Amino acid sequence: MATEYKKIYQRPYAIMPVMSGYCPGCLHSLATKIIAEAVEELGQQENAMHVLPVGCAALGLLYWRGDMVGAAHGRAPAVATGIKRCCPDRLVFAYQGDGDLAAIGLAEIISAANRGEKFTVIFANNSTYGMTGGQMAPTTLIGQKSTTSVYGRSVDEAGYPIKMAEIIAQLEAPAYVARFALNTPKGVNEARKGIKKAFRMQLEGKGFTFIELLTNCPTNWGMSPLKSLQYMTENTMKYFVPGVYKDVEVEA
Amino acid sequence: MAKILMKGCEAVAEAAVRGGCRFFAGYPITPQNEIPEYLSRRLPEVGGHFVQGESEVASVNMVYGASTMGIRAMTSSSGPGISLKAEGISYLASCKLPALIVNVSRGGPGLGSIQPAQSYYLQATKALGHGGFRVMVFAPYSLQEAVDLTYEAFEYAERDRNPVFLLMDGCLGAIMELVELPEMKEPTDENTKKWNLSKKEGEKRPPRALTPIYPEVILEMENKLRGELYKKWEKEDVKVEEFMTEDAEYIVVAYGIAARVAKEAVLTLREQGCKIGMIRPITLYPFPKQSFHKLDYDKVKAIIDIELTIPAQMRDDIALEVMNRAPIFEYGRSGGNLLDDDGVYDAIMKVIKEVG
Incomplete structure (x- = not known):
């Protein structure tokens, strides 16, 4: 008797069947996958509307299967505002890096969050400008080296890494704000659930939802992929503490 | 149709609504404030959307987002604000998105003065953003002409898949004149349905992307097409x-x-x-x-x-x-x-x- 095989795992529909061009060990690939899974679990493949940023994550254009809009650097929340206001039934989400969101796009992210725009922003925080070659980001850790802080980030000159989840959580309007780290299977599972919850809350019209994902950049950190994950546990996660910072469903 | 007495900025705003505009985002700056003020109360009456952006930069990008969905969208400002919108206007042109941008001009350069001036000719015709693109620039000299050009602007923008620029000055924005308002056009995505990202309920179609990122070969081809478009304007669209x-x-x-x-x-x-x-x-x-x-x-x-x-x-x-x-x-x-x-x-x- 022939053995019957059951498919228990496959590439999510929302990801194109192509090779990833992200660097080896880069967690952008994983982030893309869990977002796609969350979209699929909610049956939103046809309804999703992806706003791409500038930076490495703009490569999503090559991997994502679904409607997409490319935004100017930092402006994804403004572009998403225009989209969601006109088409409130679509599942709209922006995926932004830390230079995009926490530096050039600060006004856009804070204002969209403060207006309570009913879309989701997924913030990939890897403490560097990946695409441009590893310059200091607003989220670069104290002492962390970059091409524009070769002796390590100094508080004196650059201040402290900016904690976006905490900042957004203290606004009145946002409905769900959480930070997850993608360097462990546990963190990945929690992140997937968090993204799914944010999308569900968006579809229920509950308000602005914000997911910060701690990721790595082995290439620009100058580390092996494995070492970069360890660095995240020992350094990144101590400063950017994972957790749920705001959840109106729990508060209620 | 009877003529009514209207202020310049408000006449332009009403003409835009009648031309099918259903989305506006803007940021306060004199002498164009009557446009966002008027549209903040007028657009909801016709099922449209008004957003007061956190900046001119954000506002033009909101327009960009709305335009991807096939919605007729506009923003307005004056010189210093138009400089900030330059990024977004360039992206609109790159992404081939229609939009109407109204500039009610004042004195420049820099903060300049809030009084009327025509100090933005060079910016409007040569340098609305980086990358060497052009947009049609309409310059009315009466409120009736401003109304008529605004009403037509979206047709040109959608025909060419390119933003259209209405260059007024503070005088025209502030004066009152008799205008004959055109008929209300029902919003339609007839001109944009081949590429816009909206979906009717239950509609299935292959995924679409609108991005300002082009591979080299495509970008060169797109730029050649732009060049041809601008030449065509010179032959057919001069007013x-x-x-x-x-x-x-x-x-x-x-x-x-x-x-x-x-x-x-x-x-x-x-x-x-x-x-x-x-x-x-x-x-x-x-x-x-x-x-x-x-x-x-x-x-x-x-x-x-x-x-x-x-x-x-x-x-x-x-x-x-x-x-x-x-x-x-x-x-x-x-x-x-x-x-x-x-x-x-x-x-x-x-x-x-x-x-x-």
Whole structure:
């Protein structure tokens, strides 16, 4: 008797069947996958509307299967505002890096969050400008080296890494704000659930939802992929503490 | 249809709504505040959306987002704000998204003055953002013309998949005139349905992407198409008023509010027997080159560029077409000081005396 095989795992529909061009060990690939899974679990493949940023994550254009809009650097929340206001039934989400969101796009992210725009922003925080070659980001850790802080980030000159989840959580309007780290299977599972919850809350019209994902950049950190994950546990996660910072469903 | 008395900014806003505009995002700046104020109350009445953005940068990007969904969208500002919108306008052009951008101009450069001026000709026609793209620039000289151009603007924007720019000045924005408002157009995505990202309920279609990222080969091809589009505008879409130019020995060139003042001077001088006429570009881009080519330069003794700005900004475009066949003079006011009948008349008389 022939053995019957059951498919228990496959590439999510929302990801194109192509090779990833992200660097080896880069967690952008994983982030893309869990977002796609969350979209699929909610049956939103046809309804999703992806706003791409500038930076490495703009490569999503090559991997994502679904409607997409490319935004100017930092402006994804403004572009998403225009989209969601006109088409409130679509599942709209922006995926932004830390230079995009926490530096050039600060006004856009804070204002969209403060207006309570009913879309989701997924913030990939890897403490560097990946695409441009590893310059200091607003989220670069104290002492962390970059091409524009070769002796390590100094508080004196650059201040402290900016904690976006905490900042957004203290606004009145946002409905769900959480930070997850993608360097462990546990963190990945929690992140997937968090993204799914944010999308569900968006579809229920509950308000602005914000997911910060701690990721790595082995290439620009100058580390092996494995070492970069360890660095995240020992350094990144101590400063950017994972957790749920705001959840109106729990508060209620 | 009966004419009604309306203020410039509000007339433009109402014309946009009647032209199918259903999304506006903007940021306060004088002298265009009546546009967002009017639309904040008017758009919800017709099922549209108004957002007061956190900046001009954000506002133009909201328009960008709305436009991807096939919604007729506009923003408005004045010089300093238009500079901030330059990024978004370039992205609109890159992404081939229609939109209407209204600039109610004031004095410049920098913060300039909040009084009327025509200090943005160069910005509007040459440098609305990085990358070497162009947009059609409409420059009305009366509120009726502003209404009509605004009403048509979305058709051009969607036909060309390119933003359209309406360049008013603070005078036109603030004055009240009788206007005949056009019929209300029902919003439709007929012109954009082949590429926009909206979906009707239950609709399934292959995924679409609208991005400003192009592979080299495609970008070059797109830029060639842009070049062809701009040439086509020059052949087919120039709007210009040629006023008493046929036998003219003196040609005044002016647009917008300056043309209105200059026309008075031309009429006065005609009454005095002077052979003078006026070329009034209505599209600043495409520039009405033919109007200059067909002048009889055996007769034309001088060209006088009159603008509400110092130094004159349109002069280079005029010179390119006149090709040294007649001397060019300029007269203007700046800093928020207005052109007046006597000033313009005297300036023209000075040229006439000089040229003989």
